[in-house]
Amino acid sequence: MRNRLLSGPYLVWMALFTLIPLVIVLYYALTDSATGSFTLSNLAALHNYFPIFLRSVWLAVVSSMICLLLGYPVAWRIAQARPSRQRFLYMLVMLPMCISFLLRTLAWVSLLEDTGIINNLIRALGLRPLPLIRNSGAVVLGMVYNYLPYMIMPLYTVIMKIDRRLVEAAQDLGCDGRRVFLKVTLPLSVPGIVSGITMVFVPAVSTFYISQKLGGPGTALIGDVIESQFKAAYNPNLGAAMSLFLMVLVLACIAVMNKFTGEDERVATV
Template sequence: MKTRKLLAAPYIVWMCIFTVIPLGIVVYYAFTDSITGALTLSNITGIASYTGIFLKSIWLALISCAICLIIGFPTAHFIATRPKESTQKLLYMLIMLPMCISFLLRTLAWVALLDDTGIINNAIRLLGMKPLPLVRNNGAVVLGMVYNYLPYMILPLYSVIVKIDHRLVEAAEDLGANHGQVFRHVILPLSVPGIISGFTMVFVPAVSTFYISQKLGSSGTTLIGDVIESQFKTAYNPNLGAAMSLVLMIMVFACVAIMNRFSDGEAEVIM
């Protein structure tokens, strides 16, 4: 027991230095004034004027999560049900592959594709048609988020689905369940933990994203991540930035907590 505790020591030290202390600093900044350094609540109350942007960020993140789930679930199910393990491994690797390239580059590649003078619109123009408004709208931002965060949805789903005992599916079929019923009463309830961790892993980076909205969005698609970035990068008001981060963090925790309620006692429901 003692050695086990010791093995955890490096991680605990790491956690303290790089998670707990920075969090403390964020809280400290959030409640102090940027000039005088006195304790104040004005940073937190000032956030009220950014409600619209907060809501928009959460909304776009939710849409991205939903789309990721709709695309990701069949994909994960398809990979997990390949009979040969080598095929599974190959497909799994193909999902991972884009993640080897920096996500900044991948986003820029989308810009090159979608721009008014980009590859797609140039091709459309060559065919003699009117160019489409593909970029600088909410849709493009959601596209960027879905593209970048889709693997985070597929991978946890895959690892859960692959562990589902196939005999349960066979048993359901023996008892006369059709495909739809098998999915609804066996596969879906058993993959809830995967859905939840996938949802969390997509939602958290999506709600705080800033680069994607700057590149694929326009002057009107500013998200909360952009505002926080600007407070640290150009406006030099880390106190307001810290307050926003804190509020965002609490909102994310709330969302994750609600999500986790779904996995509580899951086994109970299935049995």
């Protein structure tokens, strides 16, 4: 009883700022912008934006994969270090998150833009400037840069918890370093991989600022479109429908991920 009371404030918070807004989103998505009457036309209109949805998911998937490939070795290395050193290295990973997300992205703009630091350097060397900004590559770069810590955190936590004796047991049973990794360390870090991918994929798929600053005219993401429906096109009903669909999409992705790793997750908590 006491415990239930303790969660009270959070429940109120959830109701006020999550549940009610969700209902409002649902209401807008299912009503006409002019008359306010019930309609499915907003949802029907979504198919025009299908390529943008697809691109958003694609870029988010690519970013998640790159984050995983970059983040795993880092997380592994931190987990192997001496405890005092681990705290320091972990702090280094977290450090960029102390700086505003907007500032970090703007910093990339001034690095990458045509008259930016990198291209100025290239020009100074007498070479042709490179098209570093306003393309999908720059967007992925921005996503990877901003969300990499979210990948490293859960990976580090899981890898650190792997019993050192299991590694020794694998060595004892004939595994060299590579096979210890493939047969023991990697399978046991699956829960960390799943939550890392989730934590990168979800914000990446709905981001708008990164693509606005680093992307080009052809690389608008679904987040950008939703934002413009509310702020520029004054069609919050269509925007709400898009948000709803995006949410369903994200939930579906998470469900799929948890499905094929649920078994291992249970194992890893032993």
